[in-house]
Amino acid sequence: AQSVTQLDSQVPVFEEAPVELRCNYSSSVSVYLFWYVQYPNQGLQLLLKYLSGSTLVKSINGFEAEFNKSQTSFHLRKPSVHISDTAEYFCAVSVSGNTGKLIFGQGTTLQVKP
Amino acid sequence: GAVVSQHPSRVICKSGTSVKIECRSLDFQATTMFWYRQFPKQSLMLMATSNEGSKATYEQGVEKDKFLINHASLTLSTLTVTSAHPEDSSFYICSAPRPGSNQPQHFGDGTRLSIL
Numbered sequence: 001a002q003s004v005t006q007l008d009s010q011v012p013v014f015e016e017a018p019v020e021l022r023c024n025y026s027s028s029v030s031v032y033l034f035w036y037v038q039y040p041n042q043g044l045q046l047l048l049k050y051l052s053g054s055t056l057v058k059s060i061n062g063f064e065a066e067f068n069k070s071q072t073s074f075h076l077r078k079p080s081v082h083i084s085d086t087a088e089y090f091c092a093v094s095v096s097g098n099t100g101k102l103i104f105g106q107g108t109t110l111q112v113k114p
Numbered sequence: 115g116a117v118v119s120q121h122p123s124r125v126i127c128k129s130g131t132s133v134k135i136e137c138r139s140l141d142f143q144a145t146t147m148f149w150y151r152q153f154p155k156q157s158l159m160l161m162a163t164s165n166e167g168s169k170a171t172y173e174q175g176v177e178k179d180k181f182l183i184n185h186a187s188l189t190l191s192t193l194t195v196t197s198a199h200p201e202d203s204s205f206y207i208c209s210a211p212r213p214g215s216n217q218p219q220h221f222g223d224g225t226r227l228s229i230l
Contacts, residue, residue: 043120043209043222044158044221101163104158106157107156107157
């Protein structure tokens with residue numbers, strides 16, 4: 001079985017500061033990794049994904065995450081955050097070859113302060 | 115724009131009422147859809163996998179008679195919360211992957227269900 005741990009439930013940060021949201025996973029088989037963002041009372045939006053290939057994946061709005069197999073991690077980073085980045089962020093895994101059944105972490109609330 | 119539509123966005127009803135939530139894929143056919151439940155300040159828990167033309171697959175601990183799932187067409191799955199009680203109050207979210215291998219899930223905007 002797979003599991004996902006997001007160590008930080010809340011991350012407060014000032015605007016234009018860098019941020020890292022941590023995600024560790026556990027699995028006995030190969031996995032796909034995802035980061036989703038959720039704004040209040042909305043569904044989830046895919047931020048970025050790792051399926052294979054380059055271990056560093058980037059989104060169009062400045063976020064990036066790096067798959068580290070040895071540390072079983074997929075931390076999300078952004079060098080300079082904006083107020084609009086305030087949201088809930090979920091890390092998720094699925095078994096490789098099957099993007100259907102997602103296992104989510106507990107979520108991290110990113111609070112960007114002016 | 116949205117590729118998965120969920121309706122209604124919010125429901126408030128009395129205890130004992132049955133509530134139907136619809137999940138539609140807007141520009142693709144989805145043979146499989148997924149239903150999640152999210153408690154306040156918590157993560158999403160997969161409830162069941164909705165399969166077009168066959169029975170849904172429920173996760174352990176989810177009452178299939180309580181949460182009825184119907185996937186009658188390639189673009190529509192419905193979740194019916196039967197005889198809802200206050201403990202069923204939650205945020206319910208559906209998702210569907212586009213056809214093809216390794217396609218990520220697209221999520222609906224969720225339904226806030228409040229049972230009085």
